[in-house]
Amino acid sequence: MTTTTLTQGRTVRTIQPLQGKARFERAMWLFMRYSGLALVFLALSHFWVQHLLIGTHAITTAQTVVFWGAQGQPITLGNVLFRLYYAVMLVLAVGHGINGVRQVAYDYFGHRPAIYKGLMAVVTTIAALISLGGLVALALGAQASSEVAMR
Amino acid sequence: MKVTLKIKRFNPEVDKKPHWESYTVDVEPTDRVLDALHEVKWSIDGTLALRRSCAHGICGSDAMRINGRNMLACKALVKDVAKDGVITVEPILGLPVVKDLIVDMAPFFAHYRAIMPYLVNNDPPPERERLQSPEDRARYDDTTKCILCACCTTSCPSFWARGEYVGPAAIVQAHRFIFDSRDQAAEERLRILSEPDGVWRCRTVFNCTEACPRGIQVTKAIGEVKEALRTGVIR
Numbered sequence: 001m002t003t004t005t006l007t008q009g010r011t012v013r014t015i016q017p018l019q020g021k022a023r024f025e026r027a028m029w030l031f032m033r034y035s036g037l038a039l040v041f042l043a044l045s046h047f048w049v050q051h052l053l054i055g056t057h058a059i060t061t062a063q064t065v066v067f068w069g070a071q072g073q074p075i076t077l078g079n080v081l082f083r084l085y086y087a088v089m090l091v092l093a094v095g096h097g098i099n100g101v102r103q104v105a106y107d108y109f110g111h112r113p114a115i116y117k118g119l120m121a122v123v124t125t126i127a128a129l130i131s132l133g134g135l136v137a138l139a140l141g142a143q144a145s146s147e148v149a150m151r
Numbered sequence: 152m153k154v155t156l157k158i159k160r161f162n163p164e165v166d167k168k169p170h171w172e173s174y175t176v177d178v179e180p181t182d183r184v185l186d187a188l189h190e191v192k193w194s195i196d197g198t199l200a201l202r203r204s205c206a207h208g209i210c211g212s213d214a215m216r217i218n219g220r221n222m223l224a225c226k227a228l229v230k231d232v233a234k235d236g237v238i239t240v241e242p243i244l245g246l247p248v249v250k251d252l253i254v255d256m257a258p259f260f261a262h263y264r265a266i267m268p269y270l271v272n273n274d275p276p277p278e279r280e281r282l283q284s285p286e287d288r289a290r291y292d293d294t295t296k297c298i299l300c301a302c303c304t305t306s307c308p309s310f311w312a313r314g315e316y317v318g319p320a321a322i323v324q325a326h327r328f329i330f331d332s333r334d335q336a337a338e339e340r341l342r343i344l345s346e347p348d349g350v351w352r353c354r355t356v357f358n359c360t361e362a363c364p365r366g367i368q369v370t371k372a373i374g375e376v377k378e379a380l381r382t383g384v385i386r
Binding site for chain 1 (some may be wrong): 284347
């Protein structure tokens, strides 16, 4: 620990960087703060696009595919931004939710390692499946999207 | 005025689970809840068990849950807490009940001891006291007021869910020494508080700040410890 004295009479000290589990817990705490804040704006923007720009009664799979931009036409910058926007929202929402469940599971089952580990295995599997679904949606090809639009 | 005290009773030698009993006493509106409890114990039912010592808001012995909120019975006036002439009194939550309103404080003090609640300075002692600037002294002034009554810790939902969480009171005590410029063990305390059952279990519910009978900004103190861990700087 190093010590520096400020001119205003206040002492400032620095500590060594955190390591291991402590560092991970701090990172997760920060992630929850930042992702929570970001999700407020992302979710509100989502409602604005879907319900005001597109219109509540015009939300259809075909309309989404148009925004997604994969109907055999060259993909525009708008399409890319639309995909990125939802990819970010998906990653943050899933990450935020999974870490929240991890915290609650630790609160109630942290003292029973077998139950805690089992629960976390289920949660991680669900997260992996949701992420996989997100990846498929992001990489949705022209043919597949056209077929979806046709239905 | 007539007041009915609805008290949660539990005698481990007789009862399988806690139950409620009501007592009506005659008290002044400006009497304290502790006075009303004394009236019950001394005049109606001598088997009622409660803990109290100084009875003036200093020792912190008579922390209890009054009308669903943690407070000191010696600081709560009857006129402020009586609702339609009824006051509910129960032991603080999250700690094992020994009898009636008395809880086992051992787990609470174990957390307190874990954060090294004493000044550590390995430098040779000076001829007189270890000096510090008024600004440095003011930095931790708020957290010196803690009386270890456990009102904050036992109002915390994270502590109810997981008793291994060090709890607000221990963090407040750690804050008092971490931000003391004369102390040399701040880093060690911060390492203890950065563990999974340390400061990150706080969900910023603010129950602790509301419950503190000494008016300590508990959640703010916890936030300052988090900030020190986040930045690696104690300022």
